[in-house]
Amino acid sequence: MSQALAQPAAVEAANALELRDLDVVYRVRGRDRQVLRGITLSVGRGEAYGLVGESGCGKSTAALAIVQYLPRNGRVRNGQILIDDRDVLSLSRGQLLRLRADAVSMVYQNPSTALNPSLRIGRQAAEVFTVRGVARGEALERARQALELVQIADPGSVMQRYPHQLSGGMQQRVIIAMALAKDPSLLILDEPTTGLDATVEAEVLDLVAGLQAKLHTSVLFISHNLGVIAKMCDRVGVLYAGRLVEEGAVERVLHDPRHPYTVGLLRCIPRGGVRKDHGRLDTIPGFLPNLSETVVPGCVFAARCGLAQEICHTEEPPLHELGGGHVSRCHFHEQAQSLPREMAADLALPAVDRAGQALLQFDDLGKVFHQHGHQINALVGVSAAIWPGETLGLVGESGSGKTTLARTLLGIVGPTSGAVRLDGTALAPRLGKRSKEEVRAIQIVFQNPDSALNRRHSVRRILRRALKKLAALTGSAAETRMLDLMSSVRLAERYVSAKPGQLSGGLKQRLAIARAFAGDPKLVLCDEPTSALDVSVQAAILNLLVELQAQSRVSYLFISHDLGVVRYVSDRIAVLYLGRLMELGAAEVVFAGPHHPYTEALLSAVPTIDGGGRERIKLAGEIPSASNPPSGCVFHTRCHRKVGEICELEEPPLVEVEPGHLMRCHIPLEELRRLQLGPKEAASA
Amino acid sequence: MSTVATPAPAPAQVPGQLGEAQLARRETLGQLFRSKTFLVGASMVLFWVFWALAGSRLTPHDPLSQSPDILAGLSKHHWFGTDQLGRDVLSRVLAGSSDTLQVAPLATLLGIAGGTTVGLVTGYFLGIVDETISRVVDAVLALPLIVIAVTALVALGSSKVTLIVVIGVVFTPIVSRTVRAAVLGERELEYVQAARLRGERAPYVMFVEILPNVMGPIIVEATVRLGYAIFAVAGLTFLGFGVQPPSPDWSLQIADNYQLLNAGTYEWTVLFPGLAIASLIVGVNLVADGLQQVLDR
16 A cells, blocks of 8 residues: 555566466366466566455465475476566476576465474574575574564564464564565565464554565565455455456455456445344355366356346456556446445344243353463453343454353353353353253354364254254154255255255354254354355355344344454444453444553554554554553553553452443543544544 | 365354264275275285185186196196196186185184283283283293294194184284283373263273273284284195195195296296285285374374
């Protein structure tokens, strides 16, 4: 964004990267599958170019092809790859090694597997220099400088440590330091922050943006997250099924998209404060086409496009030049934004009656884990209630106790103190002691449907077993109910004998939801149910969850790190930090503010497509260890609104600052309101 | 490989094609049959299985019938010569696989069944159950196999059944280690939690949910164990605790004749049974290697 304006297209040098008509194929079962088709793009010097698209679109393949790291069965069939005007495809093995050592750096998604677990950080970071012939002592010194560059406070001690002793954010910084150390002409970032917490993600992104502006590195930034792209990139290319369907300046593409796919993608994301009761999410119907050798004539997106006409199925649209470098591969690019909305009718969600008996109530819940002689206070005095038909959103960084709370409610682990009550009666702490009724009442939808479903069991077996155990249904009654369940989660009947491996990610999650609903549960815990899914699939799953709630008045405890998603589904929101409830209130109130300083920081960390004027609040450092929490208010070590000694000495109580809004902070509500008003007008609008 | 499928393109399929599972299975088999290691191993094993089934019906001579032509050298009539009692060595080698190929697979099966059960129980429950059983397993593993086996066979008397039981029991702790390791990885997956959350009991979770997912390592372990079982049968028989005369078993032949080697001649009486044992074990191990390459991906 802003950093690009500083150097308007440095023309004197060639582009850092140019792809010309690139075709990449994978050979699968003796047939070529075309993963990239005729990709032409260029990354200018000092430019940040974003590549977006859903999984399976070919983003990572493009990154791998550029450095010639394609898997064994992949090859570039056609086209050219130029880095610094050097044709990568014609390089010898040795030259290729030099190119990778000198000119190109890559940062991958998972930092923990990118570092060698058995070597100290210093040794690994110095390697970047030793492979280029720098003497060992000097290499260590330069590694140290590189680590300083990425704002690692104490590089000396970090260099002495092993990767597992660093947090994920710290590991990713080390990798970025190593990637930038050699001053590459091209830096490829492949989903560099996807596995990180929002707060850490924001920090890493700030760091990369700052360094990029300073060093004028050319960046190819691959992400599925449009918000991240909006924040980081100057230009963006939208990839769909191996085709570049739209390209242009980030602002233009995200605010004036001219391809129906881009339009659809943007509409899928819950943003601008949409909530489940006034509007459902758009989805993109259908599936990514099968990438086979037989190239279907026409537009790749035609099968899923609401605007598709006769011509779209017969003739591939050319790249339409829309001025200012904005191009779209659509016959009807002028009408792209009139893409019919693909969503179900609005639902009448019954109002939550909080006067009556709470469905689930937990009081003063505490959980202490013992590990290597340390006490880890995973939950400290957490109290809340969930009413029938209500969704309670649970947010917080990793390590804040969200999952422990869910596991305690389910009875997988017993609480150390406190009690859980269902419909007013106390629940046994452990699952094994709960009655069938109670087990049936609380179910869960896990984050990762791949591991949550037994890959050796068929859909029928998974659902029939759940019906038998949870609803005591067998025989033809179970079969009928199974088909009902499948149709209510929109899982087509033809999948009954399929195994999970044959279903797409979204279908797997539908199956997992069907299983959770087999026994008509009263409360379903959703532990990041959409974070492993693409945005268009996420929208469909969220719609489904809301629909099921409207039908059956089920309650949800919805855990997510994506605040947009939480805001969409939740009636009330609980914010956890180091196992303590920091804030609890109605979703609108918590989001609109005044909010707890921690909530404020979480909200500001989220990269938004709309940009917005919200100022980033930097949280100092990382979440402290739960085995040795800070004195006083546990958040004081990172709090940007710390008022003084009182924060370090006295833990603030959780008080009801306004009706239904609880907060744990020494600063009075009115003071917070005054402090937080200002740069936030965009958010409250 | 000649199954050229109809070239007609499959009807436009949604992701998650239903044929995918069969395709994947066929692909695994295809990979197996393209693996030279596996093919060579399998043909060696099948050769001996064939002769174990055919037995004396197809051998050139009756492997048990004696003749006055003792310790004759290699000739047109006796390709592999004859032994001290004038029995045809070729016929005895061909018929000699039968006992080993009954005892070894059954012993392996017993060891796998026992080891799988113990491995599932220790890996699933962990805690005190695991501690206790694992210490016992460690203790058993610390003793030399041959010592336990010989002691047990002497105490129980040698017969095929005792041989099977003894080898199976000795294998149980070894197999349980492998299975336990695989179960440790699986039990952390959420489908196990999901099963417990619908009130499933431990045996169901272990045998219906987890077991199918750890079959890969178990199959590989079974083939490896089969090699060792043949090895064990041969060793015990040679020492006189295994298969009993008059069976033409290979180890018995070696045991009967090895003292002749002292004289520096008559080596065919020992060489050919020895090669037969080696070829069977090598064959089984090649099959194990081939399976491992395909299943442990």
